[in-house]
Amino acid sequence: MPKAGRLALAVFIFALAFGLGVWGVAAYLRIQPPNVNFTSGHRRGQPVDLTVQTVGSYGHGVHADWVSYLVKGPNGHWVHSTQWELPAHTRINVTVYQYDTGSPLRNQVWGLIRGTGGHSALLNGRRVRLLNSNVGNGVAHTFSVPALGVSVPLWGIAGNAPHQCAAAPCSLRFTHNVIKFSFYTTHPGQFRWQCFVPCAAGYLNGNGGPMDTLGYMAGFLKVI
């Protein structure tokens, strides 16, 4: 092979390898759940309403059995994402439709409601400051943002409740609880939030799987 041919082949192989690397980064490593934007059109000083739901099984894709959060986008459609863009220094009014069953907490401290207005929440219209998970349905999940000091336990539905939702998004005709609370965002930054109830069924000690996967039981508040 002449020198020019060898050079051309070397350049081609290098370009191919480089292209594969870039493709790998772009096609796989950069994949994240979509950002759901609550900042566009937001007027300074006005609160943001955030509506989410928690389901026992997402019902779609390769992880159909995984427990998951969903969020209602500004256009009113449910989105399978846990990355939400929120305005800084703003009151966030959260409404959670909770469709999953509960269980006793391993650490009762997670039954405390903290970081919200009055350190309390409305559970099906009743104001609560502490949920005792050892009685009743128990706690299904928490919505916890450690860097903001926010942690709210989400009361579970009964294990034998009728009309349990099997696949997201779940409508209000299925058995559910409604939890409402408010908190304030601080300065811009990314704040990880997480469910702290080991709720990954089938995994060792309930951890792993959806518990450490963005889009399911963990996410980010991207405060702008």
Add this chain to the structure above:
Amino acid sequence: MTATTMELGAGTTGYRPTATRLAHPWFSLNVITAFLGAAAGYGIGHWIGNYIASNYAVVQSTGQNNVAVVLALFFGVLGFIVGIGGLNYPILKMFGYQPEERAPVEDWTKYFRFSTDHKVVGKQYLVGVIGMFFIGGLFAMAIRTELTNPTTHFFAPDIYLQIVSEHGTIMMMMATSLVVGPLGNFLIPLMIGSRRMAFPRLEAISFWIFLCGLMVILTALPLGGFDTGWTGYAPLQTEAAPGMDAYLVGFGTIGTGMILNGFNQIVTIVNYRAPGMRWSRLPIFVWSMLATSFLLTLATPVLFVAGWFGVLDRTAQTAFYVNTHGGSSYLWENLFWFFGHPEVYIMAIPGFGLVGEMLPVFTRKPLFAYRVGAAGMFGVALLSFFVWQHHLFVSGINPDMRPVFMLTTELISIPTGFIYLIGMGTLWRAKIRFTVPMMFCLAMYFNFLIGGITGVYNSDVPVDVTIHGSFFVMAHFHYTIMGGLLFAFFGAVYYYTPLLTGKMLNNTLAKIHFWWMFIAFNFTFFPLFIVGFLGMPRRVFEYAPRLQVLNDWASASAYMLGMSFLVFAVNFVWSVWVDPKPAPANPWQSLGLEWQLPAYKMPWYNFERLPIILSDPYHYGEREALPVAHLQGVLALAGAGAGGGLAPVGAVGPDPGPEISPPRGEAEREDPRPE
């Protein structure tokens, strides 16, 4: 195509080749059939796994069938090995056939086949480890990209952890084989005067298994990755995504190759030395390979077994590492580090062996305290089995055990100091030739000094309690392995490329590469000591904003470091393939046996007659020194009379044998032997 069949076992007699026909390359097993075998094996394994376990309760509740993933990967590796022809010999024997002994293929396709020529395997390893290094390096660039900003992120946090884990695992696997694979396999027979490795098929299969291990590790990403770091601690290991299966199977696969390689090299060095190659004449690089091979053979099985315990936990629902079911996650940590710390010396010792081999050549002095150096390598190897719990100082181990392991860890600095000081002794008052390989050797000593001193801090319990898990530890580790082993490796690549390929690398590009790499390396990793001291933990993708300047400096330097390797790649491809320049015979005027014949022109059996070793290869500057060997073997030695083969360097006589150490001017000439 014709080739020769071998008639080995002739001892010191001449070699008598006979001709036979080989199958056409396109109709025999090669890397393409290997990939087809891997694909078929993967599919079969996955099907079997689904057949066995799809109705397991854990599979139904999680949707994650680890049995299928593990079997798919295992059968994929097996299919690859069958496809490359690695099991032809045992399969034929199993069915009662006597396999035909064939000489290796001699055209370029030999590099894509199951070759039993140790020189081909060495080159295959060389390309393999460099490719692995570049892949691992790309992950490093991704890490530094993420760390350019403390709060704005390029990757998701779980993806970042997967990248960190892939980088660590690939680099550790690569570094384990970085010298043992390419240079160990290529050089050991040439240095000890052997025609081959003891077990050529094991040698070949170890390379292809190594390649399979890399591919298995990369499959972790599409399987969901593993976010445990390269240490794979339980219970994270037990809870992780199916990518963890790839980590465990990948480590097991590469571990198998490491054990085979180490075992083969021990047997070769002990049993295949040429007549006269006493232990006291063994090149220091071979000593380093022997010490490393013992570590590979004794430490790696522990990792192998630990990995399969993990696989069983994830598939058969055993509980080796599950505390709540009667197991212990400490078991993994102890087994892992019982391998893991000898592993560090598996990476460090070969680097010292290489520089020990190059220093006398470029100082034109005998290697200082040769025996102390060899003893130091074995001292390090032995002590490395007694230090592993210093990785667990802050894990909650019995506090009474911490001073014990602090002591053993600090003890290991003594034999390490021996090895270091033989280099300093060799450099003392030497007229140094500042060639590119020598510059890499000096840089290696500089870097390792920083890495070694900071290692003493890490071994100290009170200090380790403060800096454990921080960037300080990460910087220390990179200074010892990247600053030590990798600089020695690149020095050796520049040094041995004329022997491997018959071509010289471009000297100007080589110097640019050296200075670029040396400066960028120190700019990258030295600030990370400070970052670690200031409290930044490893494996976090979000950090304190006050550390951004130092992190940005390290990231920019890391990009420069990455680009320095592109200079090397361009130089290597250009000088060896695009515009090759023939290398002169023995361009560095080395006395080493491996340099006395141009290996790239040698037959696959290396020596027409087994050489007679007359001295060690470090008698530089000694006028009355014996040549290192008589290359015509016993017969010619007898024919030359009592002193014929034992003539001093440069002597003439009736049959002086090949000249061992040509004067500098003569050494520059072209090798006149026909290709």
